[in-house]
Amino acid sequence: MTNTLHRFGDAESFSDDYIVFAIASRGKNDEGALEKLQRFLKMAIPFGPVNLGDARHGGSLRPCKDMHPTSHWNRDTKPDFEAVVNGFDHITTAAAVFDSRVAAEDFFKAVKEADMGLSVNISTSVDGAEQCCHVAGIPRHSVGYSLGFEGKTEKLPNTQVLLLSTMCGHGMVANSLAKKMIDWVKEGRRTPEQAASYLQRFCSCGVFNPSRAKRILEDARGSSK
Amino acid sequence: MTINPKKCVACGNCTYVCPMGAIYIDPVIKRATINRTECVECYACYNGLSQEHLNPTIVRTMRKVFQKLRLRFDPEPDICPTAAFEPDELTWPRVVRRAFSDPRVPHESTGIEGRGTEEVKTNDVSDRVMVGEVGFTIEFGRPGVGVWFRDIQKACWTLAKAGVTFEKKNPITSLMSDVPTGTIKADVMGEKLMSAIIEIKVPVARTEEIVRLVWAIEKDVDTVVVLGVGTRCDEQGEENVVAPILERLGYTLHRAKTNTGLGRITNIAKDKSNESVSVGAAK
Numbered sequence: 001m002t003n004t005l006h007r008f009g010d011a012e013s014f015s016d017d018y019i020v021f022a023i024a025s026r027g028k029n030d031e032g033a034l035e036k037l038q039r040f041l042k043m044a045i046p047f048g049p050v051n052l053g054d055a056r057h058g059g060s061l062r063p064c065k066d067m068h069p070t071s072h073w074n075r076d077t078k079p080d081f082e083a084v085v086n087g088f089d090h091i092t093t094a095a096a097v098f099d100s101r102v103a104a105e106d107f108f109k110a111v112k113e114a115d116m117g118l119s120v121n122i123s124t125s126v127d128g129a130e131q132c133c134h135v136a137g138i139p140r141h142s143v144g145y146s147l148g149f150e151g152k153t154e155k156l157p158n159t160q161v162l163l164l165s166t167m168c169g170h171g172m173v174a175n176s177l178a179k180k181m182i183d184w185v186k187e188g189r190r191t192p193e194q195a196a197s198y199l200q201r202f203c204s205c206g207v208f209n210p211s212r213a214k215r216i217l218e219d220a221r222g223s224s225k
Numbered sequence: 226m227t228i229n230p231k232k233c234v235a236c237g238n239c240t241y242v243c244p245m246g247a248i249y250i251d252p253v254i255k256r257a258t259i260n261r262t263e264c265v266e267c268y269a270c271y272n273g274l275s276q277e278h279l280n281p282t283i284v285r286t287m288r289k290v291f292q293k294l295r296l297r298f299d300p301e302p303d304i305c306p307t308a309a310f311e312p313d314e315l316t317w318p319r320v321v322r323r324a325f326s327d328p329r330v331p332h333e334s335t336g337i338e339g340r341g342t343e344e345v346k347t348n349d350v351s352d353r354v355m356v357g358e359v360g361f362t363i364e365f366g367r368p369g370v371g372v373w374f375r376d377i378q379k380a381c382w383t384l385a386k387a388g389v390t391f392e393k394k395n396p397i398t399s400l401m402s403d404v405p406t407g408t409i410k411a412d413v414m415g416e417k418l419m420s421a422i423i424e425i426k427v428p429v430a431r432t433e434e435i436v437r438l439v440w441a442i443e444k445d446v447d448t449v450v451v452l453g454v455g456t457r458c459d460e461q462g463e464e465n466v467v468a469p470i471l472e473r474l475g476y477t478l479h480r481a482k483t484n485t486g487l488g489r490i491t492n493i494a495k496d497k498s499n500e501s502v503s504v505g506a507a508k
Contacts, residue, residue, distance in 0.1 A: 005480065005482045010477075023346055027492065028350040029350055029490055030492065055329075063275040065275070065276050066278065069279065071277075071301070112487060115487075117488060117490075120487045122482070123480075123481075126478050129481060129482075130462075138486060139459075139460065139486065140464070140486065141349045141462075141484045142458060144345045144346070144482040145476075147436075147476050148479070149367075149449050149451050151450040152446075152447060156368070165368060165369055166368045170419070171244045174241060174243060174244040175369045176240075180302065201275070201303055204328050
């Protein structure tokens with residue numbers, strides 16, 4: 001799947017969007033992979049990720065299936081990275097999202113030194129990933145380019161909405177919810193941070209970038225003034 | 226998916242979170258209702274909405290009182306206050322909607338969650354795309370538009386006529402009744418999906434031909450398309466073969482997924498086959 005690949009935006013808009021993810025291949029390097037993937041997630045925490053997640057359980061901010069009614073006035077929007085690490089109980093893709101190139105580079109260097117044998121990918125601008133590999137001193141193995149959205153593009157919403165909704169490549173962040181959050185931020189009904197947290201909870205594998213979403217929502221608010 | 230009308234209080238939160246816009250407030254019964262034709266069984270409503278378990282009668286009464294007083298309660302937008310969503314028991318062929326739309330459900334054909342495909346992210350251990358080859362992922366319906374199988378069928382027929390080889394370990398290929406002609410089982414033609422990916426692999430020399438073929442397909446299908454193009458880098462980590470072709474065709478390469486080459490075969494009993502399947506969801 002190409003969940004992190006086809007985010008809408010130009011290279012500049014990915015300057016605060018670096019996803020480093022690890023994956024095991026059945027029959028090749030999956031023996032002992034559960035512990036390695038869990039270690040990968042745990043290693044990311046000191047480098048200051050903005051999201052952390054796995055494809056089975058979700059990210060660091062998840063929906064609650066038994067909310068207390070008073071939560072409307074006291075919603076917790078803090079990511080729980082430890083819960084992601086401790087809840088990792090199935091071999092699946094593990095991802096760490098950073099909003100800083102330096103943090104992503106440092107984490108990637110640490111992963112390289114850990115030498116776990118997992119396949120590790122970086123999803124960001126072409127140059128951004130190349131730079132991470134350069135800093136770590138390793139040549140890129142393969143690259144998968146995104147060519148952007150084509151076909152009946154008249155069916156797509158406006159660019160601000162797309163910037164937000166395409167941060168979940170599985171389509172779990174609805175265009176209509178993204179538009180609603182932009183409108184609410186413009187109306188002052190929610191802060192950009194709060195609005196980003198609502199969107200983040202719908203991403204089921206933890207690759208949504210709440211920091212980039214906050215910046216996009218702030219830009220949208222600014223453009224309406 | 227079903228919304229229990231005894232529980233629903235028509236707050237309208239769910240109408241915004243449905244990626245397909247398939248949920249609406251029915252003015253006759255005054256409850257949220259799902260358009261089953263448009264619903265792709267992605268479970269974004271059921272999995273993504275937080276839930277309260279409030280008494281529906283009390284909530285409706287409060288809403289009426291608020292309405293009389295011209296007051297508006299400003300609830301959290303990602304909550305179903307009465308936990309009204311109830312999953313259906315899906316049967317064939319409708320079950321394929323969920324398989325292609327709910328990212329938490331692994332595809333039976335590949336064992337992979339998400340859209341069930343591979344591409345180059347494990348290429349360092351699988352050699353799925355070799356030097357001199359290009360792997361295409363042609364995804365229909367993304368982002369947030371959806372696609373009917375009948376449109377995917379058109380694309381598969383066109384690609385098959387061009388003599389491409391469909392990736393074996395791919396959910397679309399697994400639904401083909403005749404792979405050489407790209408013919409998909411007829412009983413799924415009436416099913417709508419969030420998105421689906423056709424995977425093919427060709428020699429680098431056919432890159433431009435395939436891109437132009439996809440451009441032609443785009444005119445014939447009623448949805449959006451997004452192309453992913455995967456290839457190997459050289460020993461220095463450079464990729465100066467495919468990128469120039471794509472740029473010549475007018476593309477600006479903003480984003481990519483880069484396999485860093487850290488993977489290696491570590492299993493004690495090494496698999497001699499060249500066909501690997503990543504474990505868990507694909508990114």
